[in-house]
Amino acid sequence: xxxxxxxxxxxxxxxxxxxxxxxxxxxxxxxMSWYRxxxxxxxxxxxxxxxxxxxxxxxxxxxxxxxRKEKRNFPLILESPSPNQTSLYFCASSLxxxxxxxxxxxxxxxxx
Amino acid sequence: AQSVSQHNHHVIxxxxxxxxxxxxxxxxxxxxxxxxxxxxxxxxQLLLKYFSGDPLVKGIxxxxxxxxxxxxxxxxxxxxxxxxxxxxxxxxxxxxxAGTYKYIFGTGTRLKVLx
Numbered sequence: 303x304x305x306x307x308x309x310x311x312x313x314x315x316x317x318x319x320x321x322x323x324x325x326x327x328x329x330x331x332x333x334m335s336w337y338r339x340x341x342x343x344x345x346x347x348x349x350x351x352x353x354x355x356x357x358x359x360x361x362x363x364x365x366x367x368x369x370r371k372e373k374r375n376f377p378l379i380l381e382s383p384s385p386n387q388t389s390l391y392f393c394a395s396s397l398x399x400x401x402x403x404x405x406x407x408x409x410x411x412x413x414x
Numbered sequence: 415a416q417s418v419s420q421h422n423h424h425v426i427x428x429x430x431x432x433x434x435x436x437x438x439x440x441x442x443x444x445x446x447x448x449x450x451x452x453x454x455x456x457x458x459q460l461l462l463k464y465f466s467g468d469p470l471v472k473g474i475x476x477x478x479x480x481x482x483x484x485x486x487x488x489x490x491x492x493x494x495x496x497x498x499x500x501x502x503x504x505x506x507x508x509x510x511x512a513g514t515y516k517y518i519f520g521t522g523t524r525l526k527v528l529x
Binding site for chain 2: 333335337342343344345346347350352358360361392394399400401402403405406407408
């Protein structure tokens with residue numbers, strides 16, 4: 303089944319404790335992206351990747367890191383999480399840049 | 415900078431009523447336009463998209479949208495809504511400007527359809 307998977311689905315952590323949210327797609331898509339969804343703000347793009355080893359900032363990259371070492375994986379790293387990063391995070395992929403995106407199920411992160 | 419505006423934040427309709435959700439974007443060049451839907455407890459899925467050609471595009475579940483370039487708009491419509499259309503709807507733009515391929519989403523419209 304073609305899909306985007308994210309792990310974990312739920313995470314509660316404390317300020318400053320490094321964490322990684324994994325994202326994987328099995329559709330051989332070139333473009334992958336991370337978003338955060340906050341009430342009243344919609345989805346805001348954090349980072350995106352056009353292909354392996356090619357990443358770029360979205361609108362809200364501060365406090366996040368990404369890497370794209372393999373085509374199928376695009377992990378999101380929070381080196382030192384803070385409470386304002388409490389949010390619902392979505393990973394997405396598309397066959398090509400500017401194409402239709404397929405979204406993962408979301409990761410609800412709480413930073414206390 | 416690109417931006418996307420969705421004018422209606424909350425919409426409440428009765429079943430069989432007609433729906434129109436507004437979406438305006440700010441970029442003046444070539445754009446790819448999307449409407450995504452998020453049903454309660456689910457992740458986003460594509461309703462419809464516009465890349466080029468016929469400005470009236472049809473999507474899943476009876477939804478359609480019209481691209482009006484002169485108005486920078488891409489409004490979503492459905493002639494007769496159902497209770498199962500209760501969801502949050504997001505308009506999105508990708509302009510590919512200056513070699514970047516950022517997606518810009520609107521803030522969303524929560525639709526509640528009363529049975």
